[in-house]
Amino acid sequence: MRWPWQREKRDILTTDEFIEAVRLAIPLGYEQTISQTKVERIAPDYAVLATQAYAGNPTVFACMDTRAKVFSGGRFRWRRVMDGRPSDYFGTADLRLLERPWAGGTTQNLMSRMINDADTAGNSFWVRFGSDLVRLRPDWVEIAVEPLMVDGAQIGFRKLGYVYYENGKGAGSPGAAFLPNEVAHFMPVPDPLHPFRGMSWLTPLVRELQGDYQMTRHQEKFFENGATPNMVVKHPPGTQKADILAFDAALTAKHVGVENAGKTLNLYPGADVTVVGLDFDKMDFSNLRGDAETRIAAAAGTPPIVAGLKEGLESATYSNYAQARRRFADGTMHALWQEASGSLEVLLDAPDGAELAHDASEVPFLREDEGDAANIQATRASTINSLITAGFTPQSAAAAVDADDFRLLVHTGLYSVQLQPAGAQTQAPTPDAPRDAAIIHFGRRTA
Numbered sequence: 021m022r023w024p025w026q027r028e029k030r031d032i033l034t035t036d037e038f039i040e041a042v043r044l045a046i047p048l049g050y051e052q053t054i055s056q057t058k059v060e061r062i063a064p065d066y067a068v069l070a071t072q073a074y075a076g077n078p079t080v081f082a083c084m085d086t087r088a089k090v091f092s093g094g095r096f097r098w099r100r101v102m103d104g105r106p107s108d109y110f111g112t113a114d115l116r117l118l119e120r121p122w123a124g125g126t127t128q129n130l131m132s133r134m135i136n137d138a139d140t141a142g143n144s145f146w147v148r149f150g151s152d153l154v155r156l157r158p159d160w161v162e163i164a165v166e167p168l169m170v171d172g173a174q175i176g177f178r179k180l181g182y183v184y185y186e187n188g189k190g191a192g193s194p195g196a197a198f199l200p201n202e203v204a205h206f207m208p209v210p211d212p213l214h215p216f217r218g219m220s221w222l223t224p225l226v227r228e229l230q231g232d233y234q235m236t237r238h239q240e241k242f243f244e245n246g247a248t249p250n251m252v253v254k255h256p257p258g259t260q261k262a263d264i265l266a267f268d269a270a271l272t273a274k275h276v277g278v279e280n281a282g283k284t285l286n287l288y289p290g291a292d293v294t295v296v297g298l299d300f301d302k303m304d305f306s307n308l309r310g311d312a313e314t315r316i317a318a319a320a321g322t323p324p325i326v327a328g329l330k331e332g333l334e335s336a337t338y339s340n341y342a343q344a345r346r347r348f349a350d351g352t353m354h355a356l357w358q359e360a361s362g363s364l365e366v367l368l369d370a371p372d373g374a375e376l377a378h379d380a381s382e383v384p385f386l387r388e389d390e391g392d393a394a395n396i397q398a399t400r401a402s403t404i405n406s407l408i409t410a411g412f413t414p415q416s417a418a419a420a421v422d423a424d425d426f427r428l429l430v431h432t433g434l435y436s437v438q439l440q441p442a443g444a445q446t447q448a449p450t451p452d453a454p455r456d457a458a459i460i461h462f463g464r465r466t467a
Contacts, residue, residue, distance in 0.1 A: 066141040066159035069222050073229055074140055079313045080222065080229070082327045083320035084139050090353055092131040093383035095119070096361065098374040108423035109379055114368050121153040134206050134360060139320075142218035144206040145182065147198055148367045156184045156203075162195075163216050179216045206363040208356055221319050229316075256290030267291075321352035349386055411435045 073080045096118045100107040121130045130146075133155055137144035141158035148154075161184050165177040182203050183195040207218025222229070253271070255264055267288070287293065314331045317324045323344035324331045357378035365376035380386055400421050407417035407429065416430035 066157075069140045069220060073222050073225075074136075077229060077316075079316045079329065080225075080320075082329065083317055083322045084136065086322050086327045087139065087320060087352070087356075088132045088135050090348070090383065090385045091135045091356055091360075092128040093385065094357070094378055094380040095127055095382070096364070096376060097379045098371055099377035100374050102373075102425070102427055105425070105427075106375070106377065107425045108419060108428065109377065110374075112371060117148070117151065117153065117368065118364060123152070125153075131360065135356065138206055138208050138218065138220075140220055140222065142207060142209060142211065142220040142223070144204075144363075145184075146204040146206075146364070146367070147202055153204075153367070156182075160185050160188050162189070165216060177215055201366055204363045204367050206360055208359050221321070225316055225319050252293070253287075254292040259290075321348070323348055345385065353380075 074084055075081070096115055097109040097111050098115070099109050118130065119127055121127070130153065134144045134146075137155075137158050143158045143161070145156035145158060145161050146153050147156060161182055163182055164180040166180055167174045168176050168178050179200055181200055182198045182205075184198070185191065185195045186193040189195075209219045209221055211217050211219040253267070255267075271285075285293065311331075313329045314324055317327055317329055317331075320327075325341055325344045326348050357380065361376045361378050368376065370376060404414075404417045404421050407420070408414050411432050411434050412420075412429045413432055416428055420426050420428040
């Protein structure tokens with residue numbers, strides 16, 4: 021069958037037909053899940069990262085939450101492309117799919133889900149089903165590929181499509197096959213070992229997260245044992261083993277545990293206590309945790325001061341925050357928005373000469389303070405006034421400044437009196453002369 025939103029006839033309708041189309045040998049490095057089919061499987065540690073990193077590490081959660089809140093702002097719009105360069109924005113009814121991706125869903129819900137999947141699995145998959153978008157859980161998706169051969173030699177792979185298994189391949193559910201132009205595949209960080217799938221930014225942090233977990237456990241044990249360093253109790257010569265064990269039991273019962281912190285330690289005559297452990301201050305525990313937070317934030321592309329982490333707050337000033345905010349927007353968010361726009365465009369019918377783009381003009385995080393905003397508006401107004409004075413139409417001057425594209429300027433053919441010789445009289449076009457003959461587009465003249 022052919023769905024009404026599909027632009028091309030789908031030749032492969034079933035999973036069996038899809039598998040038949042890729043009946044080739046299995047190359048090294050790919051897992052065989054269906055006989056004679058090559059697939060790229062998404063990393064199986066998605067559930068681990070989701071539960072132990074995102075839901076189990078406060079630093080990772082802070083970074084991912086910050087990324088999601090900023091990423092999900094704004095809206096999608098079409099952007100005209102003129103001479104290979106982006107121009108002004110406009111909208112069509114087709115964008116309704118992204119504005120209301122499912123019943124009760126919004127663009128913000130869609131983008132939050134996309135970035136959450138990409139952060140934990142490295143990939144986010146979406147398909148269109150009628151008037152809704154449907155999320156495919158990343159670790160239940162396989163990417164089918166075939167080798168590219170030239171004169172008997174392989175030079176790489178070509179993507180054939182996607183196969184989705186509800187609850188995973190081993191659950192016994194039949195697979196649903198999709199062609200490449202039926203799946204929006206969002207993968208901000210490419211996997212260096214696989215050409216068609218992404219990698220989570222958490223992957224390089226596995227050891228870092230393990231170390232942070234161990235520090236957390238050390239902190240828990242420190243307080244569980246009375247918030248005191250380890251001690252060695254020296255017993256006088258001749259003390260019987262039974263007496264030592266009895267003293268140890270009494271010491272543990274009275275002094276181990278948070279509830280017993282601060283109690284006075286009483287020793288029998290001849291016993292001596294020596295501290296062998298280090299407290300948090302002496303072992304610089306706080307700085308160790310801060311260094312781990314900084315490395316996690318660096319991998320996330322999120323400045324610590326923006327995520328509210330310790331290392332960032334210690335150097336927090338308005339100037340530092342403004343610079344960090346600009347770096348986060350320019351270095352992290354804009355790249356993610358471009359990738360998301362290009363991924364989702366495959367599910368829509370793009371107008372001729374336009375591309376899907378993210379309009380971040382309404383994202384609160386990117387707004388300057390009132391003083392900067394006033395200066396920006398004054399500069400824009402001055403530019404528009406200068407263009408009108410130079411003879412360009414008011415409508416085209418405003419549009420050019422708003423889109424930051426001077427190719428939208430349209431000239432009237434009339435010039436400011438300051439450009440005329442002293443004493444010269446400006447003559448308006450005669451009624452017999454066509455008005456259009458005086459209109460000059462910026463950089464070109466129209467008949």
